[in-house]
Amino acid sequence: MNSLDAIEQDTFISAATPLLNLITHITGLKTSFITTIDWQAQQQTVVIAQNTGDLHIASGSQLAWTDSMCQLMLSEQLTATTEIQLRFPDSGGAQLGMQSFVVLPIKIADQMIGTLCGASDDKVELNNHQIESLGYIADALALQLKLTIDARNAEAKMDSLRDQIENLATLANTDPLTELLNRRAFQQRYEFAIKLSKRTKQPLSVMMIDIDDFKQFNDEFGHETGDAIIKMVGDGLKYIARSTDIPCRVGGDEFILVALNTDSNGLMLLAKRLNDYVKLHSKQLQRPCSLSIGIACSSHGAPEELIRFADEALYMSKASGRDAISVYQADDA
CATH class of the missing domain: 3.30.450.40 (GAF domain)
Incomplete structure (x- = not known):
């Protein structure tokens, strides 16, 4: 003993x-x-x-x-x-x-x-x-x-059980490849962010991110390279995200970041940092990759509509030839 x-x-x-x-x-x-x-x-x-x-x-x-x-x-x-x-x-x-x-x-x-x-x-x-x-x-x-x-x-045994429960909760809320929030966990955080933004009257901004030509990367170099790119973008999001930001892998090659108390100019700076991070770290792959990014801020309209607005801005980036950052314009809605 x-x-x-x-x-x-x-x-x-x-x-x-x-x-x-x-x-x-x-x-x-x-x-x-x-x-x-x-x-x-x-x-x-x-x-x-x-x-x-x-x-x-x-x-x-x-x-x-x-x-x-x-x-x-x-x-x-x-x-x-x-x-x-x-x-x-x-x-x-x-x-x-x-x-x-x-x-x-x-x-x-x-x-x-x-x-x-x-x-x-x-x-x-x-x-x-x-x-x-x-x-x-x-x-x-x-x-x-x-x-x-x-x-x-x-x-x-109780400690072990608590650890297992915490691990299960983490698995249920986390994307396994990037270790970012998954869509379900993100939605809960996003709804809270909307309420907080309304209560404090602080701006709320959303960044939608899509990896350019991702399907071509997968087809040409295989899923292992595709996973490496997704993980790299996830690492980039964690690198630029602040403690109050909410980064998430929506699914496939799509990502999202919600920023509290941040306007579109502040989120533009984060988007540029993310783009620079991906271009730098993708040099080690068979071919560098780029991002198309769309940004929307609560000054553009209701916070509940920000994801849709940011998605429209993302479409603008892709329509302009990809590797671009676009901010939603209310006049275009």
Whole structure:
């Protein structure tokens, strides 16, 4: 068993402290303590210790299992002894001045996960009734440790479930190729942006983007190159987008960006940056590509109509020969 983390250890200590006091009351041993054992690391850790005399065991102390008094006692099939100095003269317990020692395993499902121990620097003889009582305390501690471990495992499962739910939510709202918002998630954000624009009376602008001659790229160089172009444009949108902007892959080779508190001039600057980004990064492909972009601002009409306006401006860019940025003109509606 690995050591308990800080929160779990505090919980366990709160439950275990009265039981250690009970050990002192039942046996007269001056020191009582509880350990956990990490079998993989072969290390024993004192989770909590109670010291009422000169003999001192420190809570949190660690030692190799092979050097442990518990290991020495259990290997000799001893539960209690008053002859530490005679039986184990070279042990750490003897060096601390121990005369008496008692150890009972703490088990969960027949696996020893720790020990319940008592020690004293004088000879304290324990009768069978006292040792049996200590066994009941060890069982109670095993139950408490199991509850603590079960609570930790339950929390870990809840964390895992929350992560899965978050991942599913991300998958449901994200385009897998570009990691931009998909159309459904975009629509929710866009509706909120419209309400916010109306409430704050701030401009709202929309940019529609289409990759020029995308079908020709796909037919000539294959879908792998086509996917690379789409991802590159998506990366470009993420590069130029500000924290309040809403970039999205609408589908196929079409993209959209909504900008709060931005007029058509501000969005024009972002569009030029995006176009420059794509031209620069597409040089590494078999043939550079370009974008046709349409822009519309809420000053042109109702915010709910901006996507349609921007789409009309995009058509203007394509009609002018592609690789162009056009701003919707209300007179043309």
